[in-house]
Amino acid sequence: MSQTGCCGTAGRVGANVGYEVVRIEQAKSNCRLCDDYAERQKEKPVAVICCEGACLRGEIARQAANILCHTLAPGKTVRICLGGAFTKDTGQRDLVRKASRLIALEGCFVNCSSRMMNGVIEGLKPDVVIADRLCDFDRKLFGIEEMPAGQIQALARVVAEKIAIGYGIGENSSQQEPGEFDRNEWIESIDAPILLMQGNPRQVVTANRRALDLFGKNVHEVEGRRGGQVFDCIHAFTEAGCGKDGNCEGCRIRDGIIDTFATGKPHQGISSPLQIKKASGTMIFELEVSTAKIGDLALVRIDRFEKSR
Numbered sequence: 001m002s003q004t005g006c007c008g009t010a011g012r013v014g015a016n017v018g019y020e021v022v023r024i025e026q027a028k029s030n031c032r033l034c035d036d037y038a039e040r041q042k043e044k045p046v047a048v049i050c051c052e053g054a055c056l057r058g059e060i061a062r063q064a065a066n067i068l069c070h071t072l073a074p075g076k077t078v079r080i081c082l083g084g085a086f087t088k089d090t091g092q093r094d095l096v097r098k099a100s101r102l103i104a105l106e107g108c109f110v111n112c113s114s115r116m117m118n119g120v121i122e123g124l125k126p127d128v129v130i131a132d133r134l135c136d137f138d139r140k141l142f143g144i145e146e147m148p149a150g151q152i153q154a155l156a157r158v159v160a161e162k163i164a165i166g167y168g169i170g171e172n173s174s175q176q177e178p179g180e181f182d183r184n185e186w187i188e189s190i191d192a193p194i195l196l197m198q199g200n201p202r203q204v205v206t207a208n209r210r211a212l213d214l215f216g217k218n219v220h221e222v223e224g225r226r227g228g229q230v231f232d233c234i235h236a237f238t239e240a241g242c243g244k245d246g247n248c249e250g251c252r253i254r255d256g257i258i259d260t261f262a263t264g265k266p267h268q269g270i271s272s273p274l275q276i277k278k279a280s281g282t283m284i285f286e287l288e289v290s291t292a293k294i295g296d297l298a299l300v301r302i303d304r305f306e307k308s309r
Contacts (some may be wrong), residue, residue, distance in 0.1 A: 039209025057107035063156035
């Protein structure tokens with residue numbers, strides 16, 4: 001059956017399986033105010049893109065992004081205009097491209113803003129945070145008009161403060177005391193496999209469900225373990241142990257995590273091949289991670305863990 005869409009016939013779609021291919025008319029003019037804003041904000045380390053959806057979840061995320069960037073962490077975060085960054089390669093997109101850390105605050109699991117920006121910036125790896133996992137409300141509600149404006153704002157404030165605390169970027173906030181902060185809730189809101197590690201000794205403190213499922217372990221099998229033990233790297237089980245075995249020298253994963261603890265510098269997409277111990281024998285897996293310093297801990301996001309071809 002022949003089908004015609006905005007980009008031509010079905011014959012062209014086969015080369016783009018898993019994607020929707022769109023044509024966006026180039027902008028005929030540019031907003032000078034927007035470019036000036038981007039220039040003023042370019043030194044800030046954290047860029048925030050956000051779901052701008054017109055449903056309740058999108059509105060909570062939108063307001064949370066505004067509170068985070070303009071009230072809680074104005075000196076460290078820049079709020080991105082999603083439409084501008086997506087449709088034209090000017091200042092807003094450059095802020096996304098060059099940010100030391102990119103947070104995509106999504107209203108729900110559809111992840112619109114991060115998918116959009118991944119379409120125009122190859123290899124983009126944002127921290128995707130799902131806003132509706134950080135607040136409680138009636139999940140049957142959908143429209144903005146179904147909840148009072150004051151309640152939406154209160155939920156957005158809760159989401160923004162949890163993100164500010166979780167990433168350690170809050171400046172002007174009535175944030176909860178650290179003991180009240182639910183660290184597990186926060187990492188469960190990140191839509192990627194996450195390990196939280198301490199520096200000395202260098203061990204995993206906890207992991208989210210995505211990471212546990214990826215490695216086929218329960219939380220008690222990762223807490224207090226070295227990273228290599230969580231990954232089942234064969235060198236983690238030698239007498240010297242993970243990170244100290246002679247074969248660990250030159251491991252980019254190890255070196256990147258150590259550097260993040262030592263300098264606070266985040267790393268994006270560092271990778272190493274690992275020899276992984278499986279029931280059927282030893283296999284070579286490709287592991288790719290991104291790291292960020294979060295207070296005294298390091299957040300290790302697993303970007304790829306798959307058997308080498």
